[in-house]
Amino acid sequence: MRWKVTLSDLNYDQRERKIVDRVIKSRWLTMGETVQRLEREFARFVKAKNAIAVSSGTAALHLALRALEIKPGDEVLVPSLSFVASSNAILYVGAKPVFVDISGLNDFNLSCDDLERKITPKTKAVVVVHYGGYLADMEKIKKIARKYRLFIVEDSAHSIGAELNSKMAGTFGEVGCFSFFSNKNLATGEGGMLVTDDDRLARKLKLLRSHGMTSPTLNRHKGHAHSYDVVELGYNYRMTEISAALGLLQLKKLLQANRKRKFLTDLYVRNLEGTKGLSLPFRDYPRKSSYHLFPILLDKNINRKKFMELLKRAGIQSSIHYPPIHKFSYYHKNLKGCNSKLALTEYVGAHEVTLPLHPLLKKEEVNFVCDRIKKIIPRAIG
Numbered sequence: 001m002r003w004k005v006t007l008s009d010l011n012y013d014q015r016e017r018k019i020v021d022r023v024i025k026s027r028w029l030t031m032g033e034t035v036q037r038l039e040r041e042f043a044r045f046v047k048a049k050n051a052i053a054v055s056s057g058t059a060a061l062h063l064a065l066r067a068l069e070i071k072p073g074d075e076v077l078v079p080s081l082s083f084v085a086s087s088n089a090i091l092y093v094g095a096k097p098v099f100v101d102i103s104g105l106n107d108f109n110l111s112c113d114d115l116e117r118k119i120t121p122k123t124k125a126v127v128v129v130h131y132g133g134y135l136a137d138m139e140k141i142k143k144i145a146r147k148y149r150l151f152i153v154e155d156s157a158h159s160i161g162a163e164l165n166s167k168m169a170g171t172f173g174e175v176g177c178f179s180f181f182s183n184k185n186l187a188t189g190e191g192g193m194l195v196t197d198d199d200r201l202a203r204k205l206k207l208l209r210s211h212g213m214t215s216p217t218l219n220r221h222k223g224h225a226h227s228y229d230v231v232e233l234g235y236n237y238r239m240t241e242i243s244a245a246l247g248l249l250q251l252k253k254l255l256q257a258n259r260k261r262k263f264l265t266d267l268y269v270r271n272l273e274g275t276k277g278l279s280l281p282f283r284d285y286p287r288k289s290s291y292h293l294f295p296i297l298l299d300k301n302i303n304r305k306k307f308m309e310l311l312k313r314a315g316i317q318s319s320i321h322y323p324p325i326h327k328f329s330y331y332h333k334n335l336k337g338c339n340s341k342l343a344l345t346e347y348v349g350a351h352e353v354t355l356p357l358h359p360l361l362k363k364e365e366v367n368f369v370c371d372r373i374k375k376i377i378p379r380a381i382g
């Protein structure tokens with residue numbers, strides 16, 4: 001399928017090509033000085049004490065829960081309106097995901113009321129997802145977490161650069177987890193980052209990232225160590241030097257790219273506000289977004305499948321964020337009681353459509369998408 005307007009695109013140019021070449025010429029491909037530099041610069045960017053680079057956002061979530069010693073028998077609260085990795089990571093450590101509904105049709109982030117209602121003596125942590133780059137209500141969530149002594153793990157896959165009063169997404173809880181997957185605001189293909197102000201946790205995350213080994217290969221290569229011990233059951237969640245080099249360039253471009261995302265979001269809103277048959281969530285949002293997604297919510301009488309099919313025929317790629325996790329067959333079969341009703345999540349899961357948004361998108365393309373939508377809506381009724 002050749003799309004006229006794609007959902008996302010890589011914000012890459014010649015510099016990314018050159019940097020990959022430079023890494024290859026350096027003859028060192030994984031967990032070297034480039035990874036260390038990305039960790040330093042990322043930590044500075046989000047104003048965190050420690051940043052630990054990993055192979056994906058999923059790996060980051062898994063390690064965060066392992067390092068916090070979440071274990072079988074524990075419960076972890078998580079929104080169902082997210083990518084499945086947010087709750088898979090909870091299953092990886094043998095704990096039980098307990099799904100929380102969203103706040104409302106203008107705010108797809110988790111509801112603090114439902115969160116508090118679902119806390120039991122077994123609850124140990126909450127995985128907070130900042131949907132589409134829009135920060136969840138971290139002030140309220142922190143209060144609840146403090147009251148019930150819960151860890152906060154932020155799934156900040158969408159929210160690199162989002163902030164509240166100059167405090168960056170990913171730094172509100174014990175650990176923040178970022179994804180550098182191809183469609184993210186900072187894209188390296190695969191890759192991820194953990195951030196934490198807790199030095200002890202950072203040391204543990206570093207161990208777990210590479211098989212629990214006390215000395216990384218680079219140290220031995222440089223002659224700083226000749227052997228190692230294994231002190232944890234760890235994983236291979238290491239980042240490559242190529243990903244790190246791409247990450248450094250992408251980090252440089254990030255703020256400008258996020259500004260472009262905001263400009264395009266505002267343009268969509270100006271074009272689509274008041275259009276019959278749809279509404280626009282996250283209007284008048286009080287926190288600074290990273291504008292990762294542009295979601296719209298179709299009215300009940302609009303057939304989403306037909307709507308998306310007509311967009312496709314016009315050459316416009318769209319997507320759904322998200323099919324609710326608690327409705328997936330695997331979760332139904334394997335997680336007792338997980339299919340309790342989450343009314344708002346299910347409503348949004350059935351009526352949401354995500355429109356194209358990325359820094360290379362042109363304003364003419366946004367205007368074209370909006371123009372098509374206005375023509376398509378009356379044809380998608382029923």
Ligand SMILES: Cc1ncc(COP(=O)(O)O)c(C=O)c1O
Pocket residue numbers: 056057058059082083085086129155157158178179180181190191192
């Ligand atoms: C909300 C959310 N959490 C976690 C992930 C997992 O990240 P990754 O694909 O880097 O493993 C993603 C990414 O796709 C995501 O969108």
